[in-house]
Amino acid sequence: MLRRLGYVAIALSIEATTNRTCRLRNATPALLRRLIALNLEGLHAVLQFNVQNGILLYRISSQIIPFASHPVNRVPWWDEFRADFERLRAFIRRHDMRVSMHPGQFTVLNSPRAAVVEASLKEIEWHIRFLDCLAPDASHKVVIHVGGAYGNKVAAADRFVQAVRRLPESWRRRLVIENDERVYATEDVLAISRATGLPVAFDWLHHTASSGGRLPTTRTLEACFDTWKEGDGLPKVHFSSQAPGGRKGQHANWIRAAEFERFLETAPERDFDCMLEAKCKDLALFRLRRELQRRGMAGPWAA
């Protein structure tokens, strides 16, 4: 049964933002410090808004710490903003919220280029550190993709597995892998999960886009759910609809309620959380919730 519904990064309903940034050329410790303070304040406002509206699942923007893995950012934010983090941490725990992060397309652990892998490790490191500050328990996840194929998908997948095996356990406990719409389909990611022990976040749109529009089976979803172990929290799914007229794999503004209902019918009889990836963010979540309720559906997600 669907427990929590969530959305990504931006609350369009309110003014608050977690995405203030600057240009690299004028990034100084003082400016970065100011931006981080404002973004953490924004995060607090967004989390409060979420709780007020019964939203207990949320993906934190990677822009919250500008240039976090770049040498220009020498601010020890985990230390300097300890008080803010403590406040946020207490809030998250009190309301049983679940937060996550999703490093961008530049995080490619299986790149054949050492410098790219090194930069990716730095990216993962700061995301892990951020969640460590906010929510020590490992159900709050950092979601990554496997990466490129480089003309030899088997070798590339193996490089990913080796890279993950070299990571410290304190990182691995937070990592989750997601199927993408081009290179690593759900089956590929499940195989990599077996080799690494990382749970799989099933992405509905990526799956349908990469399988020529075929919908997943209950067995496939079940296999993804089974990768979530003790301490990982409930299995998590990403859901979005194809943008009408947009290129394959492009996120639509809204979630199509009928499509979501199909997904719910396919989902195994087990508890899970669902992250909505719609361009209209929280507004899309509200609209979906209303439409499902109008169809007579109820559950903990309804709030």
Add this chain to the structure above:
DNA sequence: AAACGTCAAGTTCCG
């Protein structure tokens, strides 16, 4: 004050 071009990073695919 508004408009608009630009912004750290990688990879794939399209033209």
Add this chain to the structure above:
DNA sequence: CGGAACTTGACGTTT
């Protein structure tokens, strides 16, 4: 082989 698309706003320079 160069450039758009991922995703997407917000910055900062120009008008």
